[in-house]
Amino acid sequence: MTFFRQLFTILVKDLRLEWRTREAMSAMLLFAILVLVIFNFTFNPDRELVLIIGPGILWVAFTFAGVLGLNRAFAAEHENGCLSGVLLTPIDRGGIYLGKWLANLVFTLVAEAILLPFFALFFNLTLTSELPVLLLVCLLGTIGFTAVGTLLAAVSANTRLREVMLPILLFPITVPVIIGAVESTGLILNHETAGLRDLLRLLILYDIIFLVSSTLLFDFVLEE
Amino acid sequence: MSGPELAPFAVEAAGVAKRFGRITALKSVDLSVRTGSVTTLFGHNGAGKTTFLRIAAGLMRSSGGHLKIAGRDSVKEAAQIRGRIGVVSHQLFLYEDLTALENLRFYGDLYGIDRPEERCHEVLEQVELTHRANSRARHFSRGMAQRLAIARAFLHRPDILLLDEPYTGLDQRAVGRLNGLIDRFREGHHTVLLTTHDHHLGFTMATDIAILRRGEVIHTSSVGDLSEAEFDALYERSLQ
Numbered sequence: 001m002t003f004f005r006q007l008f009t010i011l012v013k014d015l016r017l018e019w020r021t022r023e024a025m026s027a028m029l030l031f032a033i034l035v036l037v038i039f040n041f042t043f044n045p046d047r048e049l050v051l052i053i054g055p056g057i058l059w060v061a062f063t064f065a066g067v068l069g070l071n072r073a074f075a076a077e078h079e080n081g082c083l084s085g086v087l088l089t090p091i092d093r094g095g096i097y098l099g100k101w102l103a104n105l106v107f108t109l110v111a112e113a114i115l116l117p118f119f120a121l122f123f124n125l126t127l128t129s130e131l132p133v134l135l136l137v138c139l140l141g142t143i144g145f146t147a148v149g150t151l152l153a154a155v156s157a158n159t160r161l162r163e164v165m166l167p168i169l170l171f172p173i174t175v176p177v178i179i180g181a182v183e184s185t186g187l188i189l190n191h192e193t194a195g196l197r198d199l200l201r202l203l204i205l206y207d208i209i210f211l212v213s214s215t216l217l218f219d220f221v222l223e224e
Numbered sequence: 225m226s227g228p229e230l231a232p233f234a235v236e237a238a239g240v241a242k243r244f245g246r247i248t249a250l251k252s253v254d255l256s257v258r259t260g261s262v263t264t265l266f267g268h269n270g271a272g273k274t275t276f277l278r279i280a281a282g283l284m285r286s287s288g289g290h291l292k293i294a295g296r297d298s299v300k301e302a303a304q305i306r307g308r309i310g311v312v313s314h315q316l317f318l319y320e321d322l323t324a325l326e327n328l329r330f331y332g333d334l335y336g337i338d339r340p341e342e343r344c345h346e347v348l349e350q351v352e353l354t355h356r357a358n359s360r361a362r363h364f365s366r367g368m369a370q371r372l373a374i375a376r377a378f379l380h381r382p383d384i385l386l387l388d389e390p391y392t393g394l395d396q397r398a399v400g401r402l403n404g405l406i407d408r409f410r411e412g413h414h415t416v417l418l419t420t421h422d423h424h425l426g427f428t429m430a431t432d433i434a435i436l437r438r439g440e441v442i443h444t445s446s447v448g449d450l451s452e453a454e455f456d457a458l459y460e461r462s463l464q
Contacts, residue, residue, distance in 0.1 A: 005333070006333075006334060009330065009333040009334060013319070013322070013330050016322065016326070017319060017321050017322065020321045021321055076319060076321075079319075079320060080315055080316045080317060080318050080319070080320065081313065081315025081316070081317055082317055082318065082319055084283050084313070084315060084317060085315075085317025085318075085331065085376070086334065087282075087283060088281060088282070088283065088306060088309070088311055088317070089306060089307070089331065089334035089335050090303055090304075090306045090307040090334075090335065090336070091334045092303075223285060
């Protein structure tokens with residue numbers, strides 16, 4: 001069995017489980033929409049303020065939703081010791097990581113695709129012309145965030161305070177990605193192109209580093 | 225799945241130890257399980273039976289000692305060993321929101337078995353769950369879930385079965401089915417290492433027995449060497 005087929009098997013299983021329960025997606029969306037509503041009511045921002053604080057608010061909503069999804073990612077694996085069952089098979093540990101990461105990436109991107117129109121609606125923004133570049137930033141930011149998040153979700157799933165432990169471990173490490181994504185989003189909303197290319201390069205670099213290192217480290221975090 | 229290379233021992237443990245911080249779960253386990261045997265590992269709660277089986281399955285690293293599975297080093301050749309072992313544990317390894325068939329297909333794909341659909345139906349029939357193939361594991365009783373876990377362990381035609389309390393939750397009929405499966409499994413020169421608190425079942429199924437006390441094997445013998453009553457007396461004496 002090829003590496004990619006193993007990876008695909010894990011991805012399909014996670015997608016099927018989420019389709020059946022809709023636990024992660026409903027929690028992610030509900031929480032992120034609440035975040036957007038609260039910020040909207042708290043600041044009641046005009047257009048000028050939206051262009052300053054909007055990118056930060058958007059990525060707060062994305063990352064909070066992402067953490068909820070990541071916490072759920074290994075919950076099903078720990079029910080009945082399923083992760084042990086997977087570890088008993090001859091599958092490459094990197095394949096397990098990449099399958100779980102791809103599933104998390106899909107969940108988070110779907111949530112972001114639903115949240116973007118809400119963001120535009122609450123903050124009175126028209127995103128039509130900026131949408132392709134904004135989607136690219138969302139993709140690059142989410143790849144880096146979920147790459148580290150999947151690794152740390154596996155670490156925190158074995159701890160007693162897993163819901164608290166994941167954000168404590170995750171946010172300090174993903175600061176570069178989040179800052180890069182917020183800065184890029186700010187430039188896009190302000191129709192500025194200077195510096196955007198460099199920020200996108202930085203995001204790509206972080207994504208590669210986080211994805212490769214997490215794949216290599218996954219075997220060690222699974223050890224009892 | 226390729227057949228065993230017929231190493232004389234399916235499991236060879238020499239001084240296997242396991243510590244969790246200051247707690248010693250296994251002091252020093254020396255145990256040789258003959259290829260083709262059914263070896264029952266007896267011992268009180270906390271003796272270290274489950275820990276030893278988890279180390280043998282590759283789910284846990286030992287803190288010391290050496291372990292060979294089918295003649296291969298359990299650490300250096302872990303990936304090659306994994307596909308040759310089937311495990312039934314306290315944990316069922318089943319996704320509750322997948323159906324019985326989906327659970328087996330998932331594991332079958334990870335093991336890379338030939339003709340997975342056919343094989344999944346075959347093992348479901350062996351544990352009498354064909355009629356519930358499309359029911360989610362969440363809706364199974366404990367006994368049915370245990371039967372599905374047993375089907376999962378047999379799915380990839382392993383050479384060595386590690387069974388940790390496999391009779392948990394099974395009714396009389398299911399116990400008979402499992403014993404039949406173990407008997408047929410052994411006929412193929414395969415090996416079973418099992419733990420159970422049911423002395424009668426453990427003794428009657430075994431060809432060899434071992435007693436574990438506080439992380440050490442204190443007795444090993446062939447079942448032919450003693451009667452069940454003699455074993456019961458020996459067990460009580462050895463654990464005092």
